[in-house]
Amino acid sequence: MKINITKKEYKSLLDIFSIGDWILNAHKVGNDPETEEYEKLEQKFYSYAEDMGYGDLITYDTKLKRFFPTKKFDETSKYRDLIDEFENDTFWDELIHRLVERDLIKQEGGVKNIMNMNFRERLEKEEPLEKKYATEFEANGLENIRI
Known part of the structure; x- marks a missing residue:
């Protein structure tokens, strides 16, 4: 299945992933196998940030081999x-x-x-x-x- 989304919709998804991540992980220490599938999906969508024109909001850490929201994302997102x-x-x-x-x-x-x-x-x-x-x-x- 293919899903087409606009740039604005992609930005909304970034917000939704951040909200979900907060709910799932704010009070946890370490990785939780129960939420691994959500983290993989989040990483998949983060990997498209550059293509969607939001490379300044999501960055890739080569040491951790993971995508993360940037400070700019935190400062500009609702x-x-x-x-x-x-x-x-x-x-x-x-x-x-x-x-x-x-x-x-x-x-x-x-x-x-x-x-x-x-x-x-x-x-x-x-x-x-x-x-x-x-x-x-x-x-x-x-x-x-x-x-």
């Missing part, structure tokens, strides 16, 4: 802003979710009691807690968090 937005939203969602879970376990007398609830019942009990935390964090951020 992928980093998209990742930052995602991580910020995820932080607040996860914080609220975990606090709600903690409070609900305490309120209902343990995990077992929550596991015995039907979906609707659990949702009805979670909703006011979620609203409470969402309202607090929207108004004050982390200002009132204490340990």
Whole structure:
């Protein structure tokens, strides 16, 4: 199969590969065999950078025998802003979710009691807690968090 893409679409793919790479590898040390196929595909697309007119955004390291995004790519691409937005939203969602879970376990007398609830019942009990935390964090951020 052959896929024809424009120069602009290729640039978008570079952003997508950077976003994917961040999600797959940001918190890992070393290579992960589970993500090897994605890395190979990324390298394949990076190898076309020069032909697509983006040799200034992707460079080849002869010692490591791999392609890498350049500093110019990092400085001119919007992928980093998209990742930052995602991580910020995820932080607040996860914080609220975990606090709600903690409070609900305490309120209902343990995990077992929550596991015995039907979906609707659990949702009805979670909703006011979620609203409470969402309202607090929207108004004050982390200002009132204490340990």
